[in-house]
Each structure stands twice: as structure tokens, then as C-alpha cells.
Amino acid sequence: MELHLLLLFMIVGALIAVEAKDLLSSVVAVGAVGFALCLAFLILKAPDLAITQLVVEILCLIILIRATLRKDLPLVIKGRWFFNTLGTLAFIAVFLFFAHTALQELPGFGHPIMAVVKRYLQQGTAQTGAVNLVAAVILDFRAYDTLGEATVLFASVIGIMAVLRRPGRIK
Amino acid sequence: MTLYLLCLALFCVGLYGVLRKRNLVKIIIGLGIMEYAMNLFFILLAYRYHGRSPIEAQDQQILQMVDPLPQALVLTSIVIGLAVTALVISIAIRIYEKYGTFDITEIKRLRG
Numbered sequence: 001m002e003l004h005l006l007l008l009f010m011i012v013g014a015l016i017a018v019e020a021k022d023l024l025s026s027v028v029a030v031g032a033v034g035f036a037l038c039l040a041f042l043i044l045k046a047p048d049l050a051i052t053q054l055v056v057e058i059l060c061l062i063i064l065i066r067a068t069l070r071k072d073l074p075l076v077i078k079g080r081w082f083f084n085t086l087g088t089l090a091f092i093a094v095f096l097f098f099a100h101t102a103l104q105e106l107p108g109f110g111h112p113i114m115a116v117v118k119r120y121l122q123q124g125t126a127q128t129g130a131v132n133l134v135a136a137v138i139l140d141f142r143a144y145d146t147l148g149e150a151t152v153l154f155a156s157v158i159g160i161m162a163v164l165r166r167p168g169r170i171k
Numbered sequence: 172m173t174l175y176l177l178c179l180a181l182f183c184v185g186l187y188g189v190l191r192k193r194n195l196v197k198i199i200i201g202l203g204i205m206e207y208a209m210n211l212f213f214i215l216l217a218y219r220y221h222g223r224s225p226i227e228a229q230d231q232q233i234l235q236m237v238d239p240l241p242q243a244l245v246l247t248s249i250v251i252g253l254a255v256t257a258l259v260i261s262i263a264i265r266i267y268e269k270y271g272t273f274d275i276t277e278i279k280r281l282r283g
């Protein structure tokens with residue numbers, strides 16, 4: 001029940017974030033959505049994710065506020081407003097239809113399949129020595145995945161440095 | 172099932188922001204909301220009724236735990252989401268310096 005309330009809060013926060021007039025309040029609203037997501041992870045028994053989400057959310061807010069500070073722009077509504085909205089809503093309706101069809105195939109909430117992970121659960125502690133099974137999966141069974149994640153992080157840092165540096169001008 | 176549909180609705184709010192808004196920061200916020208919804212959907216799939224978090228303890232049976240595999244994958248996905256947001260925001264800052272606006276319909280002419 002509390003999960004339903006939290007999800008409704010997240011949807012309302014996301015609507016405010018998308019529709020707010022000035023950018024700073026929209027950034028604050030998306031921060032509220034992120035912290036509600038952190039609480040939802042705690043309720044769904046994923047404490048590692050809640051910690052990570054908290055840290056990442058704070059960093060994201062700092063970056064977004066840096067981008068939007070003193071750059072408020074009024075939203076312009078002109079041109080083909082009606083057709084654009086209609087097209088967007090039609091696309092979302094088609095998406096919802098297919099997604100709802102696909103949702104029927106999934107197992108119900110609260111009954112996961114656990115086909116792959118059964119072996120990890122039975123042999124995880126013996127093979128890796130890790131008490132926390134999430135740590136056992138990301139650092140031992142699927143360590144290449146984490147290596148790829150670190151590669152993506154460093155590639156992104158290089159990209160940010162390349163985009164934001166100020167090149168010297170040759171006279 | 173209701174939870175899945177609510178999560179899908181959250182995804183659609185983000186999709187609406189990406190498709191409809193003309194402000195670059197609003198588009199980036201929409202991307203972030205879609206990312207939240209995807210992560211939440213994976214964790215919803217992994218949940219088990221009366222399950223416990225996947226940390227070993229003395230007095231527990233293995234099959235009472237929630238699924239740790241989607242949690243590990245989402246842990247990777249959250250960090251990559253931060254990297255993507257930082258990269259996109261830096262590109263948006265650069266565009267603002269060059270054109271003086273976040274409006275995507277104004278950013279169409281090349282300027283050397």
C-alpha cells in the first residue's frame with residue numbers, strides 16, 4: 001500500500017517537473033522524485049541501491065542546478081501546439097497499448113522467477129566469500145559488467161572534459 | 172499488476188517530457204525520469220512477498236530472499252545514468268554558451 005502512495009507521489013512530482021514554468025523549481029521537483037525512488041528501493045528490500053541512489057541523486061541535483069542557475073527562460077508556446085500535443089499523446093497511447101500487452105506475460109508482483117539466480121544463492125557464499133549477495137554478483141559472478149561500467153564512466157569523463165574545455169586561440 | 176502500470180505511467184510522463192518539451196533542460200529531466208522508471212521496474216520484478224534483503228544471516232533460508240541479480244544490474248545502471256546526465260548537461264551548457272538559449276527550435280543554424 002505504501003508503495004502505491006510512493007509511486008503516486010513520484011508521478012505527481014514528475015508531472016510538476018515536466019510542466020513547471022521556471023527551470024529551478026522543475027529541477028527541485030525531479031530531486032523529490034529521486035528521493036522518493038530511494039525510499040521505494042528501501043521498501044523493496046534493496047538497501048545497496050538506496051544508498052547508491054541517494055549519492056547519485058545529490059550529485060545529479062548539483063549538476064542540474066549548475067546548468068540552470070540564472071538561466072531562466074520563459075516557456076514559449078506558439079506554432080503548431082495542438083498538433084504536436086496530439087501526435088505526442090497518440091504515440092504514448094500506442095506505446096501504452098503494446099506495453100500493456102507485454103505486461104500480461106510477466107510473472108505477478110511478488111513472485112519472481114529466480115531461474116538464473118538460484119545457483120548464485122546456493123553457492124554464492126561458498127564460492128566468493130561475500131556475505132552480501134549483491135556485492136558477490138557485481139564483483140565476482142559478473143565482474144566484467146562492472147569493468148564495462150567503469151569504462152563507460154571514464155569515457156563520459158573524457159567526453160565532458162572535451163566538451164567543456166576552452167581551447168586556446170592561435171593568433 | 173497495479174504497481175507495474177503505475178511504473179509505466181511514470182515512464183510515460185518522462186516520455187511526454189522528452190517528446191513534447193522544447194527546452195533542453197526539460198528534455199534532460201524527462202530522460203532522467205524515464206531512467207528512474209526503468210530502474211524501479213527492474214526492482215519491482217525482483218521483489219518477493221515477505222522476502223528479505225539479499226544479505227546472508229545465521230537463521231534464514233535461501234529461498235526467502237529477494238532476487239539479487241536485477242539489483243546488481245540496476246546498481247550498474249544508476250551509475251551509468253549519472254554519467255549520461257553529466258555528459259548531456261555539459262553539452263547543454265556548451266550549447267547555451269554558443270546560442271544563448273535552451274530552446275531547441277532556435278538551435279538550428281550553424282555559427283562558426
